[in-house]
Amino acid sequence: MEQFLKGLPKVELHAHLNGSLGIKSLSDLGERLYGTSSEDFLKLCARFSQFEKDMDACFEKFAFVHELTSTRDGLRFATELAVRDFAEDNVQYVELRTTPKANENYSRRDYVQTVIDAIKEASETYPEITVKLLPSINRAEPVDVAEETVSLAVELAQAYPNLILGIDLSGNPGKGRFSDFAPILAQARDKGLKLAIHCAEIENPSEVKEMLQFGMSRCGHGTFLTPEDIEQLKQRSIAIECCLTSNVKSGTVPSLEEHHLKRIMEANAPKVICTDDSGVFDTTLTKEFLIAAKTFGLTRQQCIDLTLEAVHHSFASEQEQIQMADRVGNYAVILA
Ligand code: 6MZ
Numbered sequence: 001m002e003q004f005l006k007g008l009p010k011v012e013l014h015a016h017l018n019g020s021l022g023i024k025s026l027s028d029l030g031e032r033l034y035g036t037s038s039e040d041f042l043k044l045c046a047r048f049s050q051f052e053k054d055m056d057a058c059f060e061k062f063a064f065v066h067e068l069t070s071t072r073d074g075l076r077f078a079t080e081l082a083v084r085d086f087a088e089d090n091v092q093y094v095e096l097r098t099t100p101k102a103n104e105n106y107s108r109r110d111y112v113q114t115v116i117d118a119i120k121e122a123s124e125t126y127p128e129i130t131v132k133l134l135p136s137i138n139r140a141e142p143v144d145v146a147e148e149t150v151s152l153a154v155e156l157a158q159a160y161p162n163l164i165l166g167i168d169l170s171g172n173p174g175k176g177r178f179s180d181f182a183p184i185l186a187q188a189r190d191k192g193l194k195l196a197i198h199c200a201e202i203e204n205p206s207e208v209k210e211m212l213q214f215g216m217s218r219c220g221h222g223t224f225l226t227p228e229d230i231e232q233l234k235q236r237s238i239a240i241e242c243c244l245t246s247n248v249k250s251g252t253v254p255s256l257e258e259h260h261l262k263r264i265m266e267a268n269a270p271k272v273i274c275t276d277d278s279g280v281f282d283t284t285l286t287k288e289f290l291i292a293a294k295t296f297g298l299t300r301q302q303c304i305d306l307t308l309e310a311v312h313h314s315f316a317s318e319q320e321q322i323q324m325a326d327r328v329g330n331y332a333v334i335l336a
Contacts, residue, residue, distance in 0.1 A: 004300055004335065005289045009092035009327040011310035012274060012285050014196070014220060014241040016136070016170065017082055017098035017115070018065045019277025023048065025081040026279065029068050032077050048280075055202070058250045059172050061280045071105045072114050079118035080125070087126035089284045093314060093324055094129065097168040097196070099136040100149050108148055112156055116163060130324075132315065133160075134196060136168040137184070139176030146184050154191045165315035166194030166217065173201040178210055185214070194315045196241070200224040202252060218272075218313060223252050223260055227267065234269035239313035243276035244291050245283045256295045265296065272310040304332050 021029065023045050030041045048064055069075045079096075086094045098115060100108035112135060119131045135153040137146040150167060157164040167188045169181060189195055198220035199211045208225065212232060219225075219233060222240040233240060242261045247253040253260070264271045273288050275281070289303055298306075311324045 001293055001300070002286070002290055005293070005303060006286045007090060007331065007335075008286075008289070008303065008307060009090055009324070009331055010285045010289070011272075011307055011314060011324060012086060012091045012094040013218065013239075013272050013310055013314055014243060014274030014276055015082075015086070015094055015096055016277050017079060017096050018062055018069055019280045020082040020085065020096070020275070021065055021068075021078055021279040022085060022282065023279075025078070025085055026065070026068065028081055029074065029077050033068065033071075033074055055172065055174065055250045055252065058277075058280060065279070066101070070101075070103055072110065075106070075111065075114050076118040076121075079115050080122045083119065083122035083126055083129060083131055085278065086285070087129040089286050091129060091285055092327055093132075093311075093316060093320075095132045095134055095165070095196075095315060097134040097136045097170065099138045099141075099170070100152060108145075109152055112152055116156070116160060119163065130316070130320065131163075133164050134166045134168045134194075134315075135164065136170050137181060138171035139169060139173070139178070139181060139198075140171040141176075143180050143184065146181055150184050150188045150193075153188065153193060157191075157193060162317075164193075166196055168220070169195070169197045170220065171198075173198060173204070178207050178214075182210070182214055189215075194218075196220060200229070217315070221247065221252075222264070223247055225260070227263070230264060230267050230269050234267060237270060239270035239272050239309065240264055241272050241274045242292075243274050244288055244295075245281045246276035249281050256291060259295070261292060262296055270309060270313060271306070272313055273306055300335075304328060 026045050069078045100111040102108045135149050137149050153167055194217040196218045197216040200208045201221040201223055203224045219238055219240045244259050273292055275283055275285050275288055278284055307328050311321050
């Protein structure tokens with residue numbers, strides 16, 4: 001099964017750039033930035049791979065990566081390395097999300113442009129993978145930052161219509177209020193951007209209600225959705241992005257066996273398997289499929305069907321979706 005899943009031309013729809021750098025990439029990045037990796041740096045990396053079962057502890061890990069990507073060079077290398085890692089895992093299409101940041105080295109505009117340039121370069125080095133970009137709004141940051149992110153995304157989506165396809169709302173789910181961001185998200189949607197919204201990652205029924213009323217193109221996590229919510233998403237053909245390892249390691253789901261993917265599959269609602277933060281949670285899309293297959297007894301055909309579901313719910317053009325589905329179909333035929 002593992003070999004089969006590794007070779008499957010997979011589709012990744014929920015991956016945060018700074019969360020997608022594994023130990024190997026972090027040490028490659030450290031080496032490129034600081035010369036040969038120092039012992040202190042490697043010790044830091046080792047700490048990075050240890051897990052505390054807590055959402056706040058996992059958010060502290062992002063701060064560590066953010067330090068490494070706080071220069072244009074760091075950000076550029078990191079983007080290339082993230083694309084490399086997905087390509088090496090035979091991911092044929094990835095929608096990378098990232099929160100534009102500003103510091104003494106770059107503005108938010110520079111940040112997004114640097115990521116765009118790095119994606120373009122990486123696409124030449126790894127032509128077998130298609131990369132798209134979803135700028136993220138971090139709900140823990142002020143609303144005016146979100147406004148800047150959306151106006152940048154709208155402007156750059158015009159310049160790069162085949163690359164910037166939507167907006168993600170993410171960040172520590174215990175912080176910020178959805179209602180404060182809803183007007184800005186509505187503006188993005190009116191301008192044609194798709195919305196991928198982290199929803200019900202922690203228990204907050206009133207916010208989930210607001211989010212479902214507002215609408216979205218895809219639902220991130222959906223851990224605390226009720227059966228009625230799941231039914232509603234099914235009726236509206238909104239896929240739930242399921243990130244098994246992330247949810248267990250960040251402590252929102254008690255065990256793999258109790259993961260809501262099971263309920264979603266039983267309800268026959270749309271779903272996609274994703275990594276979330278393959279670096280922080282030490283996983284790959286192959287591993288996530290393997291975990292889902294082992295935990296819920298999925299067959300090869302079900303894994304192929306899940307990949308085709310991801311193709312369908314991606315923000316790619318119809319033409320791109322046909323090409324992706326063909327690659328999956330050809331792989332399935334060869335192995336039949
Ligand atoms: C919510 C998350 C997340 O944007 O710096 N992020 N937001 N829930 C999660 N589940 C664990 N995992 C990552 O990537 C890292 C940022 O993505 C968001 C957080 O805002 C985190 O700081 P970028 O590339």
